[in-house]
Amino acid sequence: MPLTSDPACLLIDGGWTTAEDGRQRAIVNPFDASALALVAEASAVDADRAVRAARAAFDEGSWAHAPAARRAGVLTATADALQEHREELALLETLDTGKTLSESRADVDDATAVLRYYAAPSASDAGRTVETGRPDAISRVVYEPVGVCALITPWNYPLLQICWKLAPALVAGNTVVAKPSELTPMTTIRLFRLLQEQLEQAGAPSGTANLVLGGGAVGAALAEHPEVDLVSFTGGLATGRSVMRAAADTVKKVALELGGKNPNIVFADADLDAAVDFALTAAFLHSGQVCSAGSRLLLHRSLHADFTAELARRADLIRLGNGLEKGTETGPLVSAEHREKVERLLAGALAEGAVLRAGGGRPTEPELQAGFFLRPTVLDSCHAGMTVVREEVFGPVLTVELFDEEDEVVALANDTPYGLAGAVWTQDAGRGERVAARLRLGTVWINDYHPYVPQAEWGGFKQSGTGRELGPSGLREYQETKHIWRTVIPAAQHWFAG
Numbered sequence: 001m002p003l004t005s006d007p008a009c010l011l012i013d014g015g016w017t018t019a020e021d022g023r024q025r026a027i028v029n030p031f032d033a034s035a036l037a038l039v040a041e042a043s044a045v046d047a048d049r050a051v052r053a054a055r056a057a058f059d060e061g062s063w064a065h066a067p068a069a070r071r072a073g074v075l076t077a078t079a080d081a082l083q084e085h086r087e088e089l090a091l092l093e094t095l096d097t098g099k100t101l102s103e104s105r106a107d108v109d110d111a112t113a114v115l116r117y118y119a120a121p122s123a124s125d126a127g128r129t130v131e132t133g134r135p136d137a138i139s140r141v142v143y144e145p146v147g148v149c150a151l152i153t154p155w156n157y158p159l160l161q162i163c164w165k166l167a168p169a170l171v172a173g174n175t176v177v178a179k180p181s182e183l184t185p186m187t188t189i190r191l192f193r194l195l196q197e198q199l200e201q202a203g204a205p206s207g208t209a210n211l212v213l214g215g216g217a218v219g220a221a222l223a224e225h226p227e228v229d230l231v232s233f234t235g236g237l238a239t240g241r242s243v244m245r246a247a248a249d250t251v252k253k254v255a256l257e258l259g260g261k262n263p264n265i266v267f268a269d270a271d272l273d274a275a276v277d278f279a280l281t282a283a284f285l286h287s288g289q290v291c292s293a294g295s296r297l298l299l300h301r302s303l304h305a306d307f308t309a310e311l312a313r314r315a316d317l318i319r320l321g322n323g324l325e326k327g328t329e330t331g332p333l334v335s336a337e338h339r340e341k342v343e344r345l346l347a348g349a350l351a352e353g354a355v356l357r358a359g360g361g362r363p364t365e366p367e368l369q370a371g372f373f374l375r376p377t378v379l380d381s382c383h384a385g386m387t388v389v390r391e392e393v394f395g396p397v398l399t400v401e402l403f404d405e406e407d408e409v410v411a412l413a414n415d416t417p418y419g420l421a422g423a424v425w426t427q428d429a430g431r432g433e434r435v436a437a438r439l440r441l442g443t444v445w446i447n448d449y450h451p452y453v454p455q456a457e458w459g460g461f462k463q464s465g466t467g468r469e470l471g472p473s474g475l476r477e478y479q480e481t482k483h484i485w486r487t488v489i490p491a492a493q494h495w496f497a498g
């Protein structure tokens with residue numbers, strides 16, 4: 001794919017524009033390190049202009065107070081446009097992230113589904129009337145938009161993550177400034193071009209949806225901006241902490257979707273064929289660059305020899321390659337820096353006593369040398385004290401720990417600062433439910449790994465985040481709650497005698 005230049009790809013106050021200082025950034029294809037595109041690199045000045053446009057659009061009021069069906073119509077039309085441009089978007093996502101084309105197509109479909117879910121009237125809630133105990137008073141609770149929302153997203157699921165935020169934010173009547181990852185902005189730019197057409201057709205004010213591009217400095221400028229009312233952030237734990245600190249000065253609302261160190265627990269009575277198969281999917285889908293990746297396998301001791309042998313055998317068979325080619329099963333890591341970080345953690349694990357059962361290094365095929373590939377890696381003989389078991393690796397590295405008892409595995413699984421997701425494999429339904437109830441995780445799968453639906457909440461316990469995306473709670477993040485009290489027949493009370 002030739003290098004394309006798209007300098008006017010910031011959307012500010014309804015217009016497509018270059019960065020104020022003219023800066024640009026090269027976007028790299030992780031499959032072969034080639035330059036994919038040149039895009040605008042915004043600064044804090046551009047972020048400020050975008051926030052002010054969103055503020056003016058919100059305060060003008062016609063979007064926040066539009067009939068809900070008009071806002072929902074914009075989401076539905078954008079969902080239709082995503083489907084119309086499905087192949088183009090999937091291609092862009094694969095070139096930008098390295099994931100396979102079938103994964104990218106699934107991402108476009110999932111993004112479409114979340115737009116449609118929040119567009120449905122059943123997704124909204126009119127509030128409630130409250131019994132006051134007084135015949136002359138009506139009391140009701142209603143939901144209103146929060147205001148200007150900054151939406152900051154990571155590089156692993158660029159199109160999907162922005163849609164998880166954009167759909168509830170817009171349908172609730174907010175205005176937004178989005179900032180995708182500086183590594184993978186391509187599908188977000190395309191999405192905003194499609195969205196902006198729909199907003200214009202619906203007569204929305206010009207600054208309803210704004211897009212700025214760039215790295216941490218632009219994200220930080222949004223997080224600390226006094227005119228931003230809410231920051232919804234998905235990314236790493238350290239960045240999440242700094243977003244929370246930056247937001248504190250103006251007491252912004254903050255929603256954080258952070259990392260995970262997710263346990264995948266296999267009991268001796270599990271369906272072993274399915275459990276091995278899903279242990280691979282859990283750990284190596286998108287080369288492990290998934291927040292809910294099942295990177296910690298907790299295996300009943302009786303299964304150790306056979307299960308790990310089969311796991312290692314199949315991990316070694318995983319076909320790495322160009323996401324555009326049919327036979328490819330998984331792609332590269334997103335950048336050279338990220339691969340180096342994963343390699344450092346891997347070297348540390350081996351130094352701490354982990355035993356290599358599969359992978360452990362870069363592939364040797366000549367056609368994979370330019371890209372940022374790393375072989376799917378299985379590390380045996382791990383324990384909860386190791387850095388590789390405690391820290392999110394965010395790469396194709398699976399650690400194996402052993403357990404004997406149910407209580408022991410629950411304690412092991414919960415012995416982490418994270419609490420995003422995990423799974424339990426057992427054919428004893430009672431045990432599955434019992435363990436699921438004791439895991440301090442936002443999502444628990446029983447005899448499955450990774451499925452989700454837009455109507456069910458997603459998010460983390462503990463340091464995996466605050467708040468929830470998807471489902472009714474995902475909409476509530478973008479709403480203020482207001483109590484309106486009306487006295488029908490006003491009458492003086494004479495609290496004060498004078």
Ligand code: NAD
Pocket residue numbers: 152153154155156157161179180181182214215216217218219220221223234235236237239240242243257258259260290291292392394420459460464465
């Ligand atoms: P990251 O934290 O490096 O970056 C995320 C976003 O924050 C990017 O847009 C980045 O430019 C921006 N940013 C960087 N510094 C900032 C600052 N100081 N203030 C504001 N914004 C700033 O994360 P990443 O490497 O892009 O993504 C990987 C991480 O995302 C992993 O930890 C993964 O678990 C997490 N993630 C979580 C979920 C979830 O649903 N919980 C989903 C996907 C990814």
